[in-house]
Amino acid sequence: MDNAVSRREALHGFFRGGLVLVGACSWTLPTLARGEEVIPFIDFPKDFNLTPRPGMRYFDTRTLEEFLPPNDQFFTVQHYGQPQVESATYRLRITGLVDRPVELSLSDLRKRHRMEQIVGFECSGNNNARGNPLVGNARWTGTSLGSLLKECGVKSAAREVVFFGADKGTEEVSHGGSTHKVEQRFARSLSVEDATQPEVLLTYEMNGEPLSLSQGSPLRVIVPGWYGVANVKWLEQIHLQQSRFMGKFMAREYVTLRGESLGDSVLWNETSVSHMQLKSMIARVTRTGKTCNIAGFALNDGTPLRAVEVSIDSGPWNEATLDKSNTPFSWKLFTYPWEDARPGEHTLVSRAIDIKGNIQPTDQELELKKTRWENNGQYLRKVVVP
Secondary structure, rough: OOOOOHHHHHHHHHOOOOOOOOOOOOOEEEOOOOOEEOOOOOOOOOOOOOOEEEEEEOOHHOOOEEOOOOOHHOOEEOOOOOOOOOOOEEEEEEEEEEEEEEEEHHHHHHOOOOOEEEEEOOOOOHHHHHHOOOOOEEEEEEEEEHHHHHHHOEEOOEEEEEEEEEEEEEEEEEEOEEEEEEEEEEEEEEEEEHHOOOEEEEEEEEEEOOOOOOOOOOEEOOOOOOOOOHOOOEEEEEEEEEOOOOHHHHHHHEEEEEEEEEOOOEEEEEOOOOOOEEEEEEEEEEOOOOOEEEEEEEEEEOOOEEEEEEEEOOOOOOEEEHHHHHHHOOOEEEEEEEEEOOOEEEEEEEEEEOOOEEEEEOOOHHHOOOOOOOOOOOOOEEEOOO
């Protein structure tokens, strides 16, 4: 890996449609200086608890200190438990509408062209009221999915690329008035066009270490700019097919219901969770003397940001400083100096704006969204300055 790659070179590489190796990023929130104190948020429920539970791990965003937090702080979610897949005997199968089906060991995959990039994402069920703890940012290492599919020869009839994990469970599926118990593997799909984008990786390392069990060892998909559910863990099969894939986690769950006003009527549309919606949040507030420092992060689908802005007590929007370590698909860290913070209770909020003019919506602007998925409304935080 060439650690001398500049951020400008990295951005040019992404905008050309290629993928560049990204060097280490050094952003950290400094440890508290003498006289500096954390201003706690007062809007968390009294019973707020982020203690890990079986199969679940949370990242307490109030402790945000590093651009790349430790691996054991990256959030974890799964639906059918965590299967133990032996690296030594692991095989990835590529089947369906390809000219040359293949079966590859982990060693085979490691011998392929090595690619690395920093990608941050959140669970599409992340919740503002709980502080958005299902989030993470990491450096992922693997090989290009698109290059591998090209070598396999994708047939012209192929429409969907389906990713099957080794995790599985028994589901009750109703068809034609009868109910059947069927063992199903966790699976998600992408269109052929989305799957063959140059940034999509088959990943075997996270922050320079082999994937842990909770992060999908020995292999997972990383789809930059998409919600976490698309990044299938414990990957064991990639299947190309002509018909739309309508599995549980594509068609029955992880589906967002939104209304669109059309004159006097509302058109209701259901879509599978896919690209991340534009979002930002304030994660931490500290104070030195009369100056408070507001820090947080933004997430989106990789579209460059024009700005992140902060408003205090419903006042004017003021532009925050975006960190130089930010990359196209990482979380985007920002800071804002709050000068002459007056004692008392205050309400803080941030909003992200991308170069296309899209603005992170308010909760009122999301009134026609009826499902909890893709919760990207502006997130108000409350503090009391002593």
